[in-house]
Every structure is written in C-alpha cells, then in structure tokens.
Amino acid sequence: MSDLVHNLQLGFATSLSLLNIVLCLGGCLIGTLIGVLPGIGPIATIAMLLPITFNVDPTSALIMLAGIYYGAQYGGSTTAILVNIPGEATSVVTVLDGHPMARQGRAGIALGIAAIGSFIAGTISTLVVAALGVPLSELALWFGPPEYFSLMVLGLTLAIVLVQGSLLKAGAMVLLGLLLSTVGADLETGQDRLTFGFDELSDGIDFAVLAMGLFGFAEVLRNLQSFEVQPQVHTTIGRLLPSRADFKQALGPILRGTGLGSILGILPGNGAVLAPFASYALEKRLADDSSRFGRGAIEGVAGPEAANNAGAQTAFIPLLTLGIPPNAVMALMVGAMTIHGIIPGPQVINNRPDLFWGMVTSMWIGNLALLAINLPLVGLWVRLLRVPYRLMFPAILIFCCIGIYSINNRPGDVLLMAGFGIVGHSLTRLGFEPAPLLLGFVLGRLLEEKLRQALVLSRGSFLPFVTRPVSCGLLIVAVAVLIIALLPAVSKKRAQVSLT
C-alpha cells in the first residue's frame, strides 16, 4: 500500500511538469474536438500526430496521445446528445436516451451527467490501473517465449472475435497484418524479405505510414463517398448541472457502468466498445420502468458514458503491463513506444517507472481537466460542428502528408501512405475490418521473435507451448473463445450488434 502511494507520488511528480500538463491538456482538447466532429476519429488523429511526438520524450508523447484517446470519449457524447449523431463509435448508445433528453430541453443535464459520470468512472478506473499494474507485470515476469507467443495468439484471437463481421475475414486481416510485418530485413540474417527490390522497404513498412494510410487517408475516402449530411444543431442547452434527484438516479448506473467498462476494457479485441452496450442493456433490465428507456431516461446516458470512459482507461492496462495492445488505438501507442525505443512489456514498469506512473496519474489529471473545460466549452464545440466537411478533409490530408514526410524525409513514404489509403478503403468496401490488420502488423515482429526463440529453446518442438501451464491455459482460452464465437446462437448475436 505504501508502495502504491510512493509510486503515485513519482507519477504525479512526472505528470505535473509544465510540459506534461500542457501536452495532457492539449491532447484532451484535441481529443474532445475530434470526438465532437463526426468525420474523424481518435485512431486517425493519433496516427496523424505520431510524427509530432518524436521530438518530445516518450512519457510526454504518450501522455498527449492518451489524452486524445479518452478525450474523444467525452467529445463523442456531446454530438450524440445534441445532434443525434454519435461522434464516436462508443457514443452510439448515448444517442438513444441522450438526444431525447435534449429534445425535452434537458440537454445540459444530459451533458452534465455524462461528464460527471465519465469523471467518476475515470477516477475509479485510474485507481484500477494503478492497483493492477504492479501485480500483473510481476505475473508476466514468469512469462517465457512460449507464454508470450500464446498470449499474443490469444490477443489476436480476441481481436478476430470481438470485431464485427465475418470471423474468417477478420482472421484473414490479422494474417495479412502479420504478413506485412515480415516485409523488410530479417532480424537474424539481415536478408531482405518481400521487399520487391525496393531499398526503402529494407527497414520494413513504416508503422506510421501504414496507420495513417489505413485509418486517416481511408477514413477521408470513406467519408467523401458516403455523402454525409451536415449535422443540424437546433436544441437549446439549458441548465448544465443535474439536480440532486437526477444525480441520485444516475449514481447506481454510473458505478455499475464503471465496473463493466473496467473489466471489458482490459479484454483484447476492443472490449471497450462493448462496454456502453452492456451497460445500457443492464440498466434497462434493472430499471423499475424500462419503458422510460429510449425516451430520455437519465440512466441510459449515465451508465454507458461511465462505461465507455472506464473502458478507455483500463484499455491501457494490457498495453502498459504486458505490452499487448487490446485495440487499434493501443496498437498505435505500441508503435509510438517502439519508435521512442521503448519495448513494450512487463519490464516497462521496472525500467521506466516514470513512464508508467506518469501516464497513470496524467490520466486522472486529464479526466479532471476534461470535466472542468468541457462543460463551459460546449458552445464552442457546437459551433465547430458547423464547419463543412469539404474544408475539413483537405486539412486532414495535408496534415497526413506533412506528418508522414517529416518522419523520414522520403517522398516515397507519402506515396506509400496514399497507396495504403486506397488499400484501406478497398478493404472496407470488400467487407473487411482494417483494425485487426493493424493489430497483426504491430504484433508481428514480436510474435515471430518469440516463436523463434521458443523453438530454439525447445529444439524445434512445439510441445512446450502446450505442456507449460500458462501457455497451455492461454491457448485453451483462445480456442474456447473461437469455438464460442462459432456457435450459431452467438454468431447471430454478433451480427445484431452494430458497432465498430
């Protein structure tokens, strides 16, 4: 316990430096901004801002990028409540009761309870991250190469299963991502692999190029081809603070949502997106009068909002303790860490405690900042919704181009990014999800390295993967998850859930 206090002290000392506070605030603001704007999401933004973070030290870089991620959760609910359009995939559920509340003139209360609920959830889940951090990483020190391999297999399996759509297609995407990660010089022999004779590819496909192309560029393409109507905001905001009665009604859902979100956020495979849905379903079932839901029930806003913020915080746990990214955004963080020379894994807590604890404490600072600035700035966000997309997308494009060029000063990178943009767009049109591809790509090198190490240690035998207890357990879970997802009842449920 005193260890925890000591660690938190270290964390606050790191995160309360001027630079880190500025970056945290900046990240939260940018995050809220893109959360509000429907045309762009945290994945694309973080990919675009990766090159900018190269000049600062890794802790500061990650603090800012993290701020963007959970800031976007706050912003997405603003659009959902005011405009009936979810700004982010996780705000889809907030639309159901948030917008009816706005139509009843209670928009301010909805926004207020969303912000307060998110802050409570953020505080509690930050404590969860802090509490679980050290034990989990100690557990991971028992991990040898076979265990790492099996853990990554589990992570990728969950990624396949929790993503919407055909399992086979998601699996194909993971495999494609793994294949792309092998492009470049082989780790052990230095031989060029799959480079088609291009020297530029000797270093492998640049992570930022792939990320920006697949998510930034492709996102712009997709939006341009779907003829979105400009959102209309036509409700008054009204009072911002919920009444005591409102708050009493909302407290239970907030706490339950926090619990759900905290657990689901840890699950690899974008479990955090499921959290608001689960919370809504739970609250509806627990409510005395479930017919209120869909018509402006405050529980329908409080629970899911708390859940999605808690999920966003705890999604950092597998990243910071085990080095396994649970979703595409965390995969970007892995990329950012690697670029700064930090190998993600359980050793991060011991080798760079300032990074871990600095991030944990800055998450709480960020949540506090978001609570304080979001509500007064609602008017600003509403005005920004009026910016037409025809002006936004050239800005996004030029940021992508400049960002990519600044990494290696290679014009070829910009072209490669455009190429991946086309690829990403084609993938979506063909019914594939790009997120598992990114996950596969990020984990590919590490996966291969661990596999090779394990096979060398076992002299070519695959037996240790199943005889060592932890590894065996992980693989069994992976297989079980796959089987469960293939059961007809479950696959119908997966088809019904419409989310990212």
Added chain:
Amino acid sequence: MGRDPRELTAGACLLGIGVLALWQGSDLELGTLRQMGPGMLPRVLAVAVCLCGIAIGGRSLLHPARQVAGAAAPSDGDAPQVEAPRSIWGALRAPVFLVLAATVFGLCVRPLGLVIASPLAIVISTLASPETKRLESLWFALGMTVFCVVLFWTLLKLPIPVAPWLIGY
C-alpha cells in the same frame, strides 16, 4: 444461383496477395523448425492468406443466398452506410484526386518546399468533393499553408523544406 460478387472479389484479392507474397518470398531460406529461416513465417502466412481467400471466395459460391454476417455493415459506428455512387466517375473521383494530391505533395515538397506543395495539394484534393467552391478553396489553401508553416516549421520545428528556392530551406 446468384453469387455474391463482393465476397468473390474479396476472396480473389486475398488469393492474389498470398500468391504474390509466395512468389516474392520463394527464394528465401526456410530453415528447419529448430532454426527457423527468414522464409518460413512469410511462407506460412502467405499460404494461410491464400487459404482464407479460397475459403471466402468458395463460401460465396456455395452459399449464394445467405447474407454473410455483418457483410453490409459499416466499419465505424459513426459513419452511415456507404452509398453506391451513381457512376464510375463518382466512385473514382475521390480516390483519384486524393492520390493525385498526395503524389503532387510528395514530388514537390523537396524541390519546391511547403509553400508551393501545400496549396497545390490542397487545391487538388478539394476537387475530390463535388461540394467544392472554387474561390473558397483557393483562400482556404492559402490560409492553411500559412497555418501549416507556422505550426510545423516555426512552432514544432519539424525538418520540412519550406521554400528552398526563396530562403534556402
């Protein structure tokens, strides 16, 4: 017996990528299980991708009437369903101009610097949307260029050539 053309195309694309990877990696050493060579994992993965492609394409041939779970769903909760554009040009307009804009930027940024490459790229990219207004795009391009130069060069000190023909960097 209607085949699902999208699924068939998807499967064919995967098969194509897998075959391409197999061909490119054919000269790499496989090694043994005990000592994996550089070629082993790429080959295994390429074969797996090919198999997926065959499975997806084959599935579309065997189950023509079945709606594949989630096949028509958008990949982001916030973007509405992708509409089929009215014409081939409508479908190609956005990718063509965006790729062109990025290409022009890539080719121009080193010799001509940010002050030329940026507005060029922005103006070209605005042609990707049918809602563009010409004069507005020009002003926007100029304004955006100024903003980018200030942000990326002055404030963030990124190593990008700004105007080599004017100020030497």
